[in-house]
Amino acid sequence: MELYYHQHILTDPTLPEAEAHHCINVMRHNTGDQVFITDGKGTLYEGSIQIQGKKKVQVADVQVLRKQEQKRKIHVGIVPVKSTERLEFMIEKLTELGVAEISFIASRRCERDRVNTDKLEMRAIAAVKQSHNLYVPKINPMIALNHYLRATTSDQLYVAALTGDNPQALSKQKLSDGSVTILIGPEGDFTDTEMEDIILSGYQPVSLGSHILRTETAAIYSAVVLGIIQ
């Protein structure tokens, strides 16, 4: 099944230009063909296309086909890695795994000044279209750790701990439905002062298993674990 993305399909029948291009020039659709559309917020629609120019497609007779629930909202807060390739790969994997929100954090040992959230969102949209998970994660621009800590609320708050007083394993935690946040530091981890602030903000240190994982692997590992533990 081929899937198009249009955030505001219910209020605006015109497909975004990139989607229209795909529909006309790649898939070679004609007026009257039925297509599937998601809003990236959990709803799958069906509609009939009307080609109105080389780059313009409108969708008529839009109907809701299915709503996908997101019982547990997983939020990954992460100090971004330097490699754009690794960052994009991570976004793709977190989207496939159904993560609801991704925040980028500037910490002392962060190796980046900024992240291109528009480009990352495009990668997430591509992953939604490919995986048929109907949620595009909310991708937040980079903010300082202390702002992040003040702004973030969640039913459960965890921080990945490389060291510390024998932290419990993330995989052994008990979760209810609702929201859960996992915070992941940079290569070389958060500084001691940062970790104190994080713990004072209510985050419980947890271990991500016995191996040292790369930052992006830690995020993917956490998304899998938080998706399956009860």
Add this chain to the structure above:
Amino acid sequence: MELYYHQHILTDPTLPEAEAHHCINVMRHNTGDQVFITDGKGTLYEGSIQIQGKKKVQVADVQVLRKQEQKRKIHVGIVPVKSTERLEFMIEKLTELGVAEISFIASRRCERDRVNTDKLEMRAIAAVKQSHNLYVPKINPMIALNHYLRATTSDQLYVAALTGDNPQALSKQKLSDGSVTILIGPEGDFTDTEMEDIILSGYQPVSLGSHILRTETAAIYSAVVLGIIQ
């Protein structure tokens, strides 16, 4: 901690050329410096280096520092994806996650004739050196599905099922220590006939959650789950 790889460190004191290059030209070590070496089979050694030329390093006074156990041997059997980048990324992640063995399988819908196992092994060795997981996974060259099914034995055998009669979730399985294999099909899955052969060979179909995962994501997801379930 900087880690060198030498499979036969106990019987041959000479570091492989790439490792010697790293030691002399990148890390700028001198004779007498202490270094850490792993055999990729779970043992960490310490030794003292002797530089014997521009590309030759020998290690003297080799001592065992630590042995890492691998209680559960995870074997991922997978039909390889077309993109070499995705394949290499998968190998890196499976190595970080401590997978013991990776087999590449030619199935009807496979999009590759071969995989370059030497190159993938280099990527796995790099991941071992980076993650300090002391096991380089055994990477098997591509073989036909029926040969693979005949050759593979494991205490538990699972196959990722996209469809079928409501397969149980992999995350709900009970595992003992020992060996476990997860078999993952290509984009478009195994054919019905192939799936029959797989099930007749003793593989239990399991679901990998509610989303459609890319092949390499399915492998990473399975490695995380098989690493944490009891």
